[in-house]
Amino acid sequence: MRNHITGNEAVVLAAIDAGAKLMFGYPITPATEILEGWIKYANESKKVGYIQTEDEIAAGFCVNGAVLAGKIAFTASAGPGHILLQDSLSMAENMRLPYVAIVMQRGGPSTGTVNFSQQEVNLAAFGGNGDGYRVVYSASSVRELYDLTYKSFQTAWKYRFPTILLGDGYLAKMSTDLAIPRKNKTVSATKIFDTEHPVNLRNCFSTEESFGEYLSDHEAAWRKFAPKIAESEKFFVDESKYLIVAHGLVAAAAKETIVKYGKTDHIGLFRPITLNPFDQVALRDAVVGKKKIFVIESAKNQLSHIVKYALSGLKIEIIEISKPAQGFTSEEIITKIRKHNG
Numbered sequence: 001m002r003n004h005i006t007g008n009e010a011v012v013l014a015a016i017d018a019g020a021k022l023m024f025g026y027p028i029t030p031a032t033e034i035l036e037g038w039i040k041y042a043n044e045s046k047k048v049g050y051i052q053t054e055d056e057i058a059a060g061f062c063v064n065g066a067v068l069a070g071k072i073a074f075t076a077s078a079g080p081g082h083i084l085l086q087d088s089l090s091m092a093e094n095m096r097l098p099y100v101a102i103v104m105q106r107g108g109p110s111t112g113t114v115n116f117s118q119q120e121v122n123l124a125a126f127g128g129n130g131d132g133y134r135v136v137y138s139a140s141s142v143r144e145l146y147d148l149t150y151k152s153f154q155t156a157w158k159y160r161f162p163t164i165l166l167g168d169g170y171l172a173k174m175s176t177d178l179a180i181p182r183k184n185k186t187v188s189a190t191k192i193f194d195t196e197h198p199v200n201l202r203n204c205f206s207t208e209e210s211f212g213e214y215l216s217d218h219e220a221a222w223r224k225f226a227p228k229i230a231e232s233e234k235f236f237v238d239e240s241k242y243l244i245v246a247h248g249l250v251a252a253a254a255k256e257t258i259v260k261y262g263k264t265d266h267i268g269l270f271r272p273i274t275l276n277p278f279d280q281v282a283l284r285d286a287v288v289g290k291k292k293i294f295v296i297e298s299a300k301n302q303l304s305h306i307v308k309y310a311l312s313g314l315k316i317e318i319i320e321i322s323k324p325a326q327g328f329t330s331e332e333i334i335t336k337i338r339k340h341n342g
Contacts (some may be wrong), residue, residue, distance in 0.1 A: 002180055007145045007171045010178070011102050012037035013168040014149035015074060016048075019186025020100075022073040023050045024062035026081060029114040030169035031104040034076040056081040060088025060099075062278040067097050068201070072189045074152060077170075079108055082120055083127075089162050090128035094203055096218065097192070098156035101164045101223045102149060104172040104203040107325030115169045117325040118248055121306075124164045125276035131215070133222050135163040135229055136276040138247040142176045148273075153187045166275070168298075170327065171249055226277035233271040237286045240268030242337065245283070245307050246296045248273050250328055253294060265334065265341070275303070280310040287316055294337055296321045296328065 005013070009127040011034050015023070023042075025035040032300050035052065040049045053059040059075045066073035076307035077085055082103050092099035105120040126132040135155050137148045156163040181287060192201075205211035233251075236258055237243065242269060246254045258267050270286045272278055287293060295304040304320045311318070321336050 003180060004175065005142065005178060006033065006173055006175045007142045007167055007175070008033035008104070009037055010146040010180070011076065011149045011167075012041065013180065013182070014146045015153070016041060017183040017186070018072065018150050018153035019189070020072045020074055020153065021048050022066045022071050023048075023074065023075065024053055024059040024066070025050075025075050025077065026053055026059055028056075028058050028078050028081040030106060030172040031076045031078045031081075031102065033172070034102060056084035057087060060085040060101075061091070063099050063101075064092055064095075064097055067099060068192050070189050070191055072157070072187055074102065074153070076102040076104070077104040078104045078276055079120070080111060082123055086123070086127045089134065089319060091203055092162040093128060093130045093133050095201060096160040096221075097162065098160055099162035100152050100156050101162070101216055102152075103164055103166050105166060105168040113325060115325070116249070116298065116327050118250065119302065119324060121275055121302040125306075131163055131219075132276060133218055134276060135159070135161050135274065137163070137165045137273060138275050139165060139167050139171060140248055140252050140271065142171065142174055143178055143180070145171065146180055150183055155229060156329050157187050157189060159221075159229065161222070161225075166248065168249055178330065179207050204227070213268060222277075227281075228280075229274060230277045230279040231273040232279035232282045234275060234282070234286055235269040235271065236262050237268040237270060239266070240339065241266035241291050242268070242270045242291045242294065243287060243292075244296055244333070245303070246271070247265065247275060247303060250296055250298055253328045253330055254333060257333040260330055261334045265337065267337065272303075275306065278310055279304050283307070284314065286313065289302055290316065292317045292319060292340070294319050294321055294340070298323055298326055298334060302322050323338045
C-alpha cells in the first residue's frame with residue numbers, strides 16, 4: 001500500500017496494525033498529530049478508544065491501568081511531557097508492564113524549542129528511579145517510524161518491559177511518499193495476571209531484602225532477553241578506517257556523508273537501533289582495526305556516554321561531535337571529521 005504520509009501518521013498506522021485498542025495522551029508539539037490521528041481513526045472505526053487526559057501524568061497511568069486489564073494501549077509525547085511520563089514508566093518498569101510510548105524529541109532543557117533534538121536519550125533509557133530496564137528504539141526514517149512502532153508493541157508484550165520509540169520533531173513532521181506493506185498480524189495481548197483467582201500485584205515492598213530479590217528477577221530476565229532485543233546497523237564498516245556512531249536522523253545524515261565522501265575519506269557508520277539495550281557486542285566488533293571513532297549527536301554526551309561505556313577497556317580514540325538541539329548536514333559532518341583527521 002502506498003501512502004503520502006508524515007512520520008506521525010506512520011506511527012498511527014503502525015499502532016492500528018499492531019492491534020492497539022486504546023490511546024491516552026495530551027497534546028504537545030511535535031507529537032500532537034499522533035493523538036489527533038488516533039482520535040480520527042477511533043471516531044471513524046468505533047472499534048478503539050481514547051482519552052485526551054488532563055496531562056501526561058494521567059495519560060501514563062491510564063496506559064498502566066489499561067494493560068493491567070489486558071488491553072493493548074499506548075501514549076505519545078515529547079520534551080516536558082516525556083518528563084511527566086517518568087512516574088508511570090517507573091511503575092511499568094517495576095511491575096514489568098507492556099507500556100508503549102512514542103516520543104518525538106524536542107529541544108531542551110524545559111520548554112526549549114518545539115523542533116529537533118536528541119536530548120531525550122538519557123530520559124528514555126535511564127529516567128525514573130530504577131535501573132533502566134526499558135527498551136528504547138531510535139528511528140532514522142519515516143518508514144522506520146512505522147516498522148519500529150509496530151515492533152515496540154511486539155517487544156513490550158513479549159518481554160514485559162516498557163518500550164519507548166524515539167523520533168524527533170523533524171521526523172514527526174516529515175512528509176514522504178511511502179510504500180508500506182501493512183502488517184496483518186496483531187500483537188497477542190496475553191493476560192497480565194490470573195483473573196480466576198485473587199492476586200496481589202506489588203508496586204511497594206516492606207523490606208529491602210524482599211525488594212532486592214524481586215529486582216534480581218528483573219535483572220536476570222533483562223540479561224536473558226537483552227541479546228535478543230539489541231539491534232544495530234552497519235554501513236560500509238568493513239571498508240573503513242574511521243567509524244561514525246550516530247542514531248536517528250543524525251545517522252541518516254551520516255549515511256549521506258558516507259555515500260558522498262566515504263570512499264575518499266574511508267568512513268563507515270555504526271547505527272544503534274536500540275539505545276537500550278545497546279548492541280555492545282556488535283559495536284566492539286565494528287571498531288576492530290579502526291583509527292578513530294566519531295560519536296555524532298544532537299545532544300551533549302548522551303549517546304557518547306553509552307558508547308564509551310560499551311567500549312570500556314579498549315584503546316581507541318573517541319571524538320565527540322555535539323550540537324545539542326540542532327541538526328547536521330553531510331557537509332558539516334565531513335568538515336568536522338576532516339578537521340580532526342588533518
